[in-house]
Amino acid sequence: MSTPHEPAATDWRDVHGPLDIIGDVHGCADELVELLHALGYTVRLEGTGDSRSTVATTPRARRAFFVGDLVDRGPNAPDVLRIVMDMVERGQALSIVGNHDDKFVRWLKGRDVKIAHGLERTIAQLDGEGEAIRTRALAFLDELPSHALLDDGHLAVAHAGIRESMLGKRFRRAHDFGLYGDSSGRLAADGLPERFNWAAEYRGKTAIVYGHTPVAEPEWLNNTLCIDTGCVFGGRLTALRWPEREIISVTTKQTYADLKREFGLPPPRPPGQAKR
DSSP: OOTSSSSOOOOOOOOOEEEEEOOOOOOOOOHHHHHHHHTTOEEESSSSGGGGGEEEOOTTTEEEEEEEESSSSOOOOOOOHHHHHHHTTTTTTOOOHHHHHHHHHHHTTTOOOOOOTTTHHHHHHHTSOOOHEEEEEEHHHHTTOSSSEEGGGTTTEEEOOOOOOOGTOHHHHHHHHHOEEEEEEEOTTSSSSEOOOGGGGGOOOOEEEESSSSOOOOOOBEEEEEEHHHHHSEEEEEEEEEEETTEEEEOOOSSOOOOSSSSSOOOOOTOOOOOO
């Protein structure tokens, strides 16, 4: 397993599409199944407890690609984990890790983490599950990077974003930027982490697709695209078809969590302020 001092490999340039890149799921299993069906996959879950597993087929040799934040806030994190882990194991999908998944991993390892921001829901949902899914989720999530450079360098998928100088690199600062994006490390006036819009300054040729920050509509900015459209907050679950650059979305079935910050990208980092 990777350790905090050994980030997972991020140079996946030999991995090519076609891909269906899916935004932050946050435990919304029903919406995930609906979106996969809209993309041409067939997906169903069979069995109960430790024997519960996913039966899935993929269209036209395509693969799904998850941007992370599989767990927390939504109604069914265990089934989301099953779908993603089963599809990745069978070569039907790829995934990177999100900051919520990373915190979940630390909890699984017995680390001292704050049980908040939706982690309490994931823990409660696991109470009715056997030990097998915990063991499997820990092994799976702990091996994932927070960004990946793909398709001969034409595409990168990052959870929260990535700077051009970090693309395909394997060091702690790049890993953390992939998880959290451009943050000052301080709290903003709303009590949430202060974030800046790294994409406003991006000028690279590699297209970067990411999540983490809920937006009302996915819009390309400087060859970057945020596809977290806030499904768990009453929005939509969104995918980007690559290389077609086609957006496919499904509407959430209900609002599962309260939104503490309005949808939309944060402001750029103020001029003269040092970059992380």
